Amino acid sequence: MAESNSWRSHRESDGNRSIPNGDDARNVRETGVQTDAKVQGQGPRLSKANLFTLLSLWMELFPKREACQQENDAAGVSGLVVVHECRVLGLHCSSAQLHAGQVAVVKHGPRLKSCELYFSRKPCSTCLKMLINAGVSRISYWPGDAELSLLSESLHHGSSSALQEAVLDATAAERLKSNSRPHISVLLQPLDCTVLQFLDETSQNADFLGKIVADNPALDTGDIYRREFWNNSDNFLEKFFISDEERHKYVLNKMGLENFCMEPNFSNLRQHMRNLIRILASVASSVPALLEDYGFFMREPVGMGSPGLPQDVIRHCVIQARLLACRTEDPKVGVGAVIWAEGKQSQCDGTGQLYLVGCGYNAYPVGSQYAEYPQMDHKQEERQNRKYRYILHAEQNALTFRSAEIKAEDNTMMFVTKCPCDECVPLIGCAGIKQIYTTDLDSNKVKHDISYLRFNKLNGVQKFIWQQRSSIRNTSEQDALPTASVFCFISTKIIHIWHVNYCLLVPESLISMVKSIIFVVFSLQMVALNEKTRKAVLSAIKDRDLR
Known part of the structure; x- marks a missing residue:
């Protein structure tokens, strides 16, 4: 891919410029989900807007057992993140019956009031009118193709009526945007100059790759990571990036984003999109998919309990947790956790019977400001000045800020990027979690002020560990x-x-x-x-x- 090759050699510094857009910049203030980040000095981390944007892109790729083709229109699959007061209420994607916005209305109803919605595509007019009517506060979308595609080959080489319908829908969506109270815009925030390199390094040093190298010392982590990274980069660029500049400008104009078509806005926008796609490719590479012999398996399968999820679904959920870890306030040990439950009936969501229960990452207490609490690890000689007694773990935040109750009759599963420590294991066991998917690289170890001795003794929870199938x-x-x-x-x-x-x-x-x-x-x-x-x-x- 020519665009992919040029992207690889493009200077990263160009992508750190802000993207001027008066409508987008209103009332945008970057604060942490838990800690106020206005004070300078905090380590590299994703802004919440970029995190939710990446989650929406990743949800568009949620594995489906059947091909998702809309029954009544040419809409493409769209990912959606529903956020209320910085708390994720839902992760959704289109199904064969419903668009992503319609799924949100069915699943959340009146709870959508004052919510922020992040789409991987600009929603169609049908979804927009329902969401505006529900009272959402903001709708943000990825500046690529629309939900009713304006670029689909079937539209340009097939039925002219389908193309006309897509253009009419884009016009109606723009009119709804102009006359509505919610902010409907592209919300991409500039990346710190160190974020790209930092996330590359943390992804390459993730426990999942570490486990592979521990099992096979002759393998090179860098080689595995780079192979995964370039494969993901090519796939994601093809999926989320319009390589032809003229076609991209055509789409932006049809969606009412004419300001982005002028320089330097257009170049800045495209570079920022490339940078975010690079982050997504980097994070996804931390859980390799090309090594077919590795996956999440039980060491001692038992007859009782629910069967494990398909490996592609497990990997997707673990990478959701890895994305959350990019927002961590403890960058040395970034951890993310996400909790899903498997209901008895399909909810017309692209996720099938799965629904989100909660998600989180390790961070300091809500409302705290940077440097109010100790930041040092075991290198600090005085134990009372170490971070361990003050920071909240990802599993704790996922349980605390859950968006749905844990039901005894449903199979509730936790996906976490590191082995749960002794502080979290009792919470997991008593909360009603029935399955946990993680790595045990630290299991049975004691690391200074934190230990991992209780995980293997956790009873009543099926443990699916990242390991070699053979x-x-x-x-x-x-x-x-x-x-x-x-x-x-x-x-x-x-x-x-x-x-x-x-x-x-x-x-x-x-x-x-x-x-x-x-x-x-x-x-x-x-x-x-x-x-x-x-x-x-x-x-x-x-x-x-x-x-």
Whole structure:
């Protein structure tokens, strides 16, 4: 891709200029979700507007079991983040039946009042009128193609009526924008000059890549990361970036963004879009997809509990948590967590039966200002001046600021970017979380003022750990075979004793009945075993003709 290659060599400093847009700049003030960031000195972190924008782009890519093709129009899939008072209420994407904005109305209804909505595409007029009527305070969207595509090949080479419909919808959407109270605009905030490099480094040093290298010392983390990064970059640029400048200006004009078509605004806008796409590619590369042998698996599968999610859905949710970690107030140990639940019925959302429960990242208490609390780690000799007793963990914030209650009848899952520490493990167990997806790189370790000794002892929660699939298979098979041998040996001895002592005195029918009883007893014992062990036991029993 020519555009991709030019982007790789483009000077990053150009992307740090602000994007002039009077309508967008009104009432925009960057404050942290928890800490007021007006004081200079805080480490590199994403602004909340850029974080929510990236989450909306990522939600557009949510894996679907079936192709999402709108039934009544040519609308493309759109991602949406619903925010109220800096708290994420919902992560949505279009379904086959509903646009993303319609999903928000169905799911949240009157709770949309005073909410901010971040779309990966400019919403159509049908969605806009419903959202304006619901009383939202702001609608922000990515300055690429619209929800009703103005660039689709099917529109330019197919039905002229479809193209006319898309243009008419863009005109109606612009009229709704002009006459509405909510701010409807592009809200992209300038990136700090150090953010791109910092997020590249933190993504490359993420625990998921660290686990791969720990298992395979001969592998180079940098090589794995770069391969993932360039693959993601090409895919995301093709998906979210209009490479042809004239076509991009055409779309911006149709969406009422003529000011962006003039220089230097146009160049600044495109460079800023490239930079955000680069961040998304970098974060997504921290959980490799090209290594098919790695994923989130249980070490000791059990018969009870819900089955795990598909690996592509798990990875998508973990990368949501990784994006949240880009907003951390503890950049040395940035952690993100997201909680999803699986309901019993489909909610007409592009996420299927999954709905958001809560999300968070590690940060200082709400309302605190920078440097009010200690910032140092174990290098500070005086323990009372270390950060650990003051900072809130990602899991704690996800549970505290959840947007939905945890229901006992639903399968509630937590996705977290680092192994939960001993402070968070009891909260996870008592909150009703049924599954957790994470890495155990720090499990059973003590790191100065923070320990990870309780995670492996967490009962009642299925733990899906980032690891190599083959190692799980080999371990399970090795554990299963000795157990099967023990069961079969004991069974054989018992039946042998029965034959020697009683076969001449007891009818054959009674002997058969006793054999059946013994088999049932051992079958009940096997209920507590994992699936692979049960299969091995039954296979061994069959081989020894115990039936």
